[in-house]
Amino acid sequence: MSSSDLxxxxxxxxxxxxLLALVYAAYWAFDIRHALTVRLFRNQAFxxxxxxxxxxxxxxxxxxxxxxxxxxxxxxxxxYILVTSAFWLGAIYFVDATALASRxxxxxxxxxxxxxxxxxxxxxxxxxxxxxxxxxISLSAITGNASYANQIIQGNNGAFTSLPAVIANLAWAxxxxxxxxxxxxxxxxxxxxxxxxxxxxxxxxxxxxVFVIVLIIVSSTPAETFLNNPAGNVxxxxxxxxxxxxxxYRSARALVPLNRISxxxxxxxxxxxA
Amino acid sequence: MVSSGVAAxxxxxxxxxPDKSTILVVGPPGIGKEALGYWFTHSGLIxxxxxxxxxxxxxxxxxxxxxxxxxxSQKKVPFWFASEGGQIKYDVNDLAGLSHxxxxxxxxxxxxxxxxxIDAISSLLMLNQPETIYRLLTQLFADVxxxxxxxxxxxxxxxxxxxxxxxxxxxxxxxxxxxxxxxGLRVLPLLRVRKMRGVPPQPGYFNFSLxxxxxxxxxxVK
Numbered sequence: 248m249s250s251s252d253l254x255x256x257x258x259x260x261x262x263x264x265x266l267l268a269l270v271y272a273a274y275w276a277f278d279i280r281h282a283l284t285v286r287l288f289r290n291q292a293f294x295x296x297x298x299x300x301x302x303x304x305x306x307x308x309x310x311x312x313x314x315x316x317x318x319x320x321x322x323x324x325x326x327y328i329l330v331t332s333a334f335w336l337g338a339i340y341f342v343d344a345t346a347l348a349s350r351x352x353x354x355x356x357x358x359x360x361x362x363x364x365x366x367x368x369x370x371x372x373x374x375x376x377x378x379x380x381x382x383x384i385s386l387s388a389i390t391g392n393a394s395y396a397n398q399i400i401q402g403n404n405g406a407f408t409s410l411p412a413v414i415a416n417l418a419w420a421x422x423x424x425x426x427x428x429x430x431x432x433x434x435x436x437x438x439x440x441x442x443x444x445x446x447x448x449x450x451x452x453x454x455x456x457v458f459v460i461v462l463i464i465v466s467s468t469p470a471e472t473f474l475n476n477p478a479g480n481v482x483x484x485x486x487x488x489x490x491x492x493x494x495x496y497r498s499a500r501a502l503v504p505l506n507r508i509s510x511x512x513x514x515x516x517x518x519x520x521a
Numbered sequence: 522m523v524s525s526g527v528a529a530x531x532x533x534x535x536x537x538x539p540d541k542s543t544i545l546v547v548g549p550p551g552i553g554k555e556a557l558g559y560w561f562t563h564s565g566l567i568x569x570x571x572x573x574x575x576x577x578x579x580x581x582x583x584x585x586x587x588x589x590x591x592x593x594s595q596k597k598v599p600f601w602f603a604s605e606g607g608q609i610k611y612d613v614n615d616l617a618g619l620s621h622x623x624x625x626x627x628x629x630x631x632x633x634x635x636x637x638x639i640d641a642i643s644s645l646l647m648l649n650q651p652e653t654i655y656r657l658l659t660q661l662f663a664d665v666x667x668x669x670x671x672x673x674x675x676x677x678x679x680x681x682x683x684x685x686x687x688x689x690x691x692x693x694x695x696x697x698x699x700x701x702x703x704x705g706l707r708v709l710p711l712l713r714v715r716k717m718r719g720v721p722p723q724p725g726y727f728n729f730s731l732x733x734x735x736x737x738x739x740x741x742v743k
Contacts, residue, residue, distance in 0.1 A: 282709065284551065348550070352550055439680065
């Protein structure tokens, strides 16, 4: 095995490290959810766990794309679209749950950006988008014809060349657009815990933004060659998803104050129920 | 003694909350500390006590939350101070009004046991200087203790500075903590009776779970 193959093999193994980080973040969110009893705050924790799991799926090391830039087999395309559909709905759920929980912790119970009304419109819009997409890929699965799935994937890449592509773009816009809610919530909130939670959550778009900026900076430089080859690609994605995983983990832990049990010598006796 | 409304909790408190006492329940958002207020109110209504519930939420929201804990306040209704749907509108900016109204209620029900639940302390602390709220509560507690009344208040953990939390705990006769603790890779909800008037200090922690049927409590052992 050559040294470059060895490096690539090591990197491909390391590519699974972000999955551990993301699953760990989801685990903390779900464990905190399990410990809470009020539905509003349980949903908030569940939303974060769901969001982390969707990123886990997105971070799964994937087969190389075909030479024409279109992902290979129909089953893989369908899987890819199912993951993005989960993200579209998961993002709305997470934003909705966080907004509702933050209202409860606001001393003035303010309805940020009239979310109590806007949420219904957003949900209907996104469910429509996802239903349309899922209907289409069902047809792709039944007929074995990849063209519909390809159109959706082109939409995921920013194209507006067909109706499915436009719907996909609208779904992305709704998912990311709804996250704008976090900013006024964080600004308005006087809850230090919620602000800490949202601050770490903001690390996710920051990590994504830094990644994009680095790609832009290194384009047309010798470093671009490294990033475009498999090893560079894997390394870049690994670092990105590790950063995202860490931010989601810290965000999960900031959902509620977590204490440590301090058992001094006088505390060693178990609680007395007599 | 006044029953907390939770059969599993009363033994930890020394058979319930002391007469003419003020009790603080501290915990993070979502852990269910309001449930202690719901059960306390519900048990009082069944026994014929005059029950007052002070909340910054609407009555509808509180009733919805109560259902999740198996409490049905439709048949017997407390006296509501609420943002909407209550007999008195809760105005977060009117501290004097709040104090005056509670004192009036205590006056009018002088011959009865009164149970007061205040689920708005955290919002008052966030919107006012802590010293203002300390003074308000000190005066309120002096009024409460002139009558056969027990006051239970909830406070959000993580929303206030530690010194504010400590000062609040000093004001109350009893403090019950419902907190989340890390044990290895697990998060455990544990209850602790930090202090209770007339009861020796209890250093132990207790596992608890809240269901529609009530609260289950068991001794925590590491």
